[in-house]
Amino acid sequence: xxFILNTTLEKDCIQLGKLQLCRVLLMNDxxxxxxxxxxxxxxxxxxxxxxxxxxxxxxxxxSFVTEQLADIYLADKMNIAALGNMVxxxxxxxxxxxxxxxxxxxxxxxxxxxxxxxxDKLMDTVKKVKRALKLA
Numbered sequence: 358x359x360f361i362l363n364t365t366l367e368k369d370c371i372q373l374g375k376l377q378l379c380r381v382l383l384m385n386d387x388x389x390x391x392x393x394x395x396x397x398x399x400x401x402x403x404x405x406x407x408x409x410x411x412x413x414x415x416x417x418x419x420s421f422v423t424e425q426l427a428d429i430y431l432a433d434k435m436n437i438a439a440l441g442n443m444v445x446x447x448x449x450x451x452x453x454x455x456x457x458x459x460x461x462x463x464x465x466x467x468x469x470x471x472x473x474x475x476x477d478k479l480m481d482t483v484k485k486v487k488r489a490l491k492l493a
Contacts, residue, residue, distance in 0.1 A: 358399040358400065359399060360397040360398060361399070362380065362395065362446075363395075363444050363445075363446040363448075365443070365444045366393065366395065366444060366446065366448060369384060369385055369471070370382035370383060370384055370385060370393060371383040371385055371474075371479065371483065373392075373483060373486060373487055373490070373492055374487060374490070374492030374493060375397070375492075376394070376418045376421075376422075376490070376492075377414055377418065378396050378397065378398075378411055378414040378415055378418055379394040379395055379396050379397065379415065379418050379449075380394070380395045380397055381393075381394060381422070381490060381492060382394075382395065382448075383482065383483065383486065384471070385471060385473045385474060385479075386471035386472060386473070387472050387473065387474045387475070387478055387482075388458070388459065388465075388469065388471070388472050389452050389453060389454070389458065389460075389465050390426060390430045390432075390452070390453035390482070390486075391450065391451070391452045391453070391465070392422055392426060392450075392451045392486065393448050393449065393450055393451070394415070394418060394419060394422060394448065394449045395446065395447065395448045395449075396411065396415060396447055398411065398447075401446065401447040402441060402445050402446065402447055403439075403441075403447060404439060404447065406447070407447075415449070419437065419449055419451065421490075422451050422490065423435050423437060423451055425486075425489040425490055426451055426453050426486075426489075427453070428489070429485060429486070429489050430453040432453040432454060432455065433454055433455045433456045434454040434455075434456075435451065435452070435453060435454065436450070436451075436452040436454050436464070436465070437449065437450065437451055437452075438450045438452075438464075438466075440466065452465055
């Protein structure tokens with residue numbers, strides 16, 4: 358069975374590329390630098406459903422993405438979560454947080470409507486993140 362990206366993720370995100378295991382998505386919400394990793398395996402809802410090897414790759418990719426985002430955005434804190442309450446497909450959020458952001462210290466989920474990127478800001482963000490993550 359082939360991997361198919363959940364339609365909500367497809368609609369809410371911009372696809373940036375692929376790492377060894379995961380597809381890298383940018384949440385189309387300019388209020389928070391926010392990437393989502395989606396392991397490209399069919400029918401997953403939980404991390405434990407991955408093989409042990411893929412679990413290790415996921416941790417490595419997540420750590421890499423977290424470090425790069427923290428560095429390029431000078432994060433006060435990185436929020437990492439695999440919720441799956443609204444979108445059951447396994448996906449891991451990586452959200453840059455600042456003590457000055459409008460949702461601090463509360464979570465970003467469900468707090469505010471998304472504010473899509475402007476075309477110029479999107480081009481700049483995509484370029485910056487793809488360069489940091491070494492995505493083609």
